[in-house]
Amino acid sequence: MLINKKIKISIFFAILASLLAFNFVFVNSSVAAPISEEEVEMEAKIKELEDKIAKYREGIINNQNKAKSLQTEISTLDNEANKAELEIKRIDLIIQRLAIKIREKETSIRQIEQEVDLEKTSIAELIREISKYDDVSVLEIILKKGQLSDFLSELNSLENFQNQMQGALNKIYNLKADTEKEKTTLSDEKEEQIALQDIQETQRASLEKAKKDKKTLLEQTKGQEALFSQLAKKTQLDIEATKNRLYSLKGMISDGSLRFEDAYKFAKFASIYTGIRPAFLLAILSRESGLGKNVGTGSWRIDMKPSQRTYYLQICEKLNLEPDNQNVSKKQWYGWGGAMGPAQMMPATWTGYEARIAEITGNNPPSPWNVKDSFVAAALYLVNKGAEQKTYNVEWKAAMMYLAGSNWNKPYLSFYGDQVMDLAKQLQEQVDILEKG
Numbered sequence: 001m002l003i004n005k006k007i008k009i010s011i012f013f014a015i016l017a018s019l020l021a022f023n024f025v026f027v028n029s030s031v032a033a034p035i036s037e038e039e040v041e042m043e044a045k046i047k048e049l050e051d052k053i054a055k056y057r058e059g060i061i062n063n064q065n066k067a068k069s070l071q072t073e074i075s076t077l078d079n080e081a082n083k084a085e086l087e088i089k090r091i092d093l094i095i096q097r098l099a100i101k102i103r104e105k106e107t108s109i110r111q112i113e114q115e116v117d118l119e120k121t122s123i124a125e126l127i128r129e130i131s132k133y134d135d136v137s138v139l140e141i142i143l144k145k146g147q148l149s150d151f152l153s154e155l156n157s158l159e160n161f162q163n164q165m166q167g168a169l170n171k172i173y174n175l176k177a178d179t180e181k182e183k184t185t186l187s188d189e190k191e192e193q194i195a196l197q198d199i200q201e202t203q204r205a206s207l208e209k210a211k212k213d214k215k216t217l218l219e220q221t222k223g224q225e226a227l228f229s230q231l232a233k234k235t236q237l238d239i240e241a242t243k244n245r246l247y248s249l250k251g252m253i254s255d256g257s258l259r260f261e262d263a264y265k266f267a268k269f270a271s272i273y274t275g276i277r278p279a280f281l282l283a284i285l286s287r288e289s290g291l292g293k294n295v296g297t298g299s300w301r302i303d304m305k306p307s308q309r310t311y312y313l314q315i316c317e318k319l320n321l322e323p324d325n326q327n328v329s330k331k332q333w334y335g336w337g338g339a340m341g342p343a344q345m346m347p348a349t350w351t352g353y354e355a356r357i358a359e360i361t362g363n364n365p366p367s368p369w370n371v372k373d374s375f376v377a378a379a380l381y382l383v384n385k386g387a388e389q390k391t392y393n394v395e396w397k398a399a400m401m402y403l404a405g406s407n408w409n410k411p412y413l414s415f416y417g418d419q420v421m422d423l424a425k426q427l428q429e430q431v432d433i434l435e436k437g
Contacts, residue, residue, distance in 0.1 A: 042097045049090040050411055056083035057418065061392050064425055070221055070228035077214040080422075084207035087415060091200045094412055098193045105186040112179045119172050195332070199415060206415075258371070264434055266372055270379035273360045275388035279431045280395050281379055283424035284402055287416070288344045298330035304338025304347075311347035312338065318365040326369065341368035343378040353380045378402075396421055 059079040063072045221227040258266075267278035298304070300312050300323055316323040329344060331337035339346055345353075350368055357376050358364040366373040385398035399420040400408035407413065 036100070039097060039100060042093050046090055046093050046097075046411075049086050049093070053083055053086045053090065053414075056080075056086070060418075060422075064392070070217070070223070070225045073217060073228070074214060077210045077217070081207055081210035081214070083418075084203045084210060087203040087412075088200055088207070091196050091203065091412055095193055095196050095200075098189050098196070102186060102189050102193070105182055105189065109179060109182050109186065112175050112182065116172055116175045116179070119175070196412060199412060202415060202419075206419075260430060261434060264431060266375040267379075269372070270360075270375045273376065274379040274383045276379045276383050277387070277390045277395070277424070277428075279428035280387065280390075280399075280420075280424045281375065281382065282427045282431075283420045284382065284399060285342055285375065285378055286427075287399075287420050287423060288342070288402075298328045298337040300324075300326070300328050300338055303331040303336065304328060305336040308336070308338050308347045311351045312340075315340075315347055315350065315365075315368065319367050341374045342371060343368065343374035343381075345374075345377055345381065349381065350377060353377050356380055392421060395424070 056079045060076055060083070063076040063079070066072045217228075220231055263282060264278060267281045270276060270281060271278045300309060304312060312328075313323055316326065327341065329337040329339040340350065345368060354366060357366040357373050357380065360376050361370075361372050363370060363373055366377070368374060368377070382398045382402060385401050386394045387398040389395075396417040397408065400413065400417045403416045404410065404413055
């Protein structure tokens with residue numbers, strides 16, 4: 001091995017500083033922490049609750065297929081209340097499980113940081129050893145040692161120091177990568193914990209609503225089927241009230257509301273060309289607006305995934321719109337923000353349906369902030385997920401995919417699909433009234 005006459009310690013300092021400042025990406029070398037007995041027990045309890053929730057959901061679905069009666073309405077409300085109560089308990093357990101994971105992550109990060117400090121100490125020792133050779137020529141080393149074997153041994157020691165230095169640096173790179181990954185996961189889990197608490201509040205509201213609705217129903221009917229039939233008939237005759245009921249639709253340039261009759265016309269139009277059930281489409285768009293406190297409160301520069309931004313700018317350019325002035329959604333814990341308009345569709349997804357939307361609506365280019373275009377866009381997406389089959393389970397899954405994409409099957413997000421289908425049932429009754437009228 002050849003060696004320079006002078007080995008400058010400053011070179012090592014420069015290399016060390018530049019390498020530590022540079023962001024290398026290494027394969028994560030950390031080993032997943034073993035699952036504790038407490039977590040295993042929680043998983044079993046969560047699974048037990050999920051099985052019970054599934055039974056109540058099945059009862060709700062079965063009741064929807066039965067003729068409307070006081071008994072089925074009370075049974076549905078009981079199932080909804082019981083399901084919401086179990087959802088609250090399940091989310092409690094999930095939050096507790098997340099708290100355990102968060103503590104584990106925080107401990108893991110502290111351990112990794114301690115390892116980094118140890119490696120830095122090791123590098124400092126190696127630098128001190130290598131510094132002994134600073135400004136010493138090969139000739140001086142030979143003369144000092146006298147024997148060739150001693151000289152070769154000295155060179156071998158220096159090479160070992162250098163190899164140890166490189167090994168320590170590589171370990172620091174890997175530890176830094178581990179730390180960043182752990183911190184990102186920790187941040188995601190904390191966001192998820194906060195979001196679950198919000199979902200839990202939604203479930204509590206559902207529980208209270210089911211209890212209140214049951215109480216009101218029993219007060220109005222006094223538990224008699226005949227009075228319930230009269231009440232249902234009276235509701236069905238209220239055609240004008242149904243037509244003029246306001247339908248919430250945020251995320252567009254106007255004030256965010258339509259007469260229900262007008263909203264139904266847009267949904268019916270989309271249904272003719274896609275085969276989707278109008279009431280289901282109305283439920284999706286209404287829920288996206290009602291649930292989406294983030295609709296229109298985000299910034300494409302901050303909340304939109306970088307890979308989506310080019311598509312977004314292209315859409316705005318085609319429509320001659322200022323990108324900073326358009327409504328996009330805020331980033332959520334389960335995914336990026338940047339969704340546009342009433343349909344809450346991502347730019348790349350919108351671009352994929354753009355030609356078909358234009359063909360159906362005649363608006364070329366179509367706009368995510370146009371009501372008619374957004375209804376058709378949402379319908380096309382949902383039908384692509386199988387919603388044209390118009391069965392409960394298929395529509396429920398399509399709704400879940402509309403909310404969370406690849407995260408659609410997370411059990412604690414199932415409230416969204418349940419709420420959409422419950423709302424679709426209510427809207428179907430209003431649609432039937434309009435059709436009869």
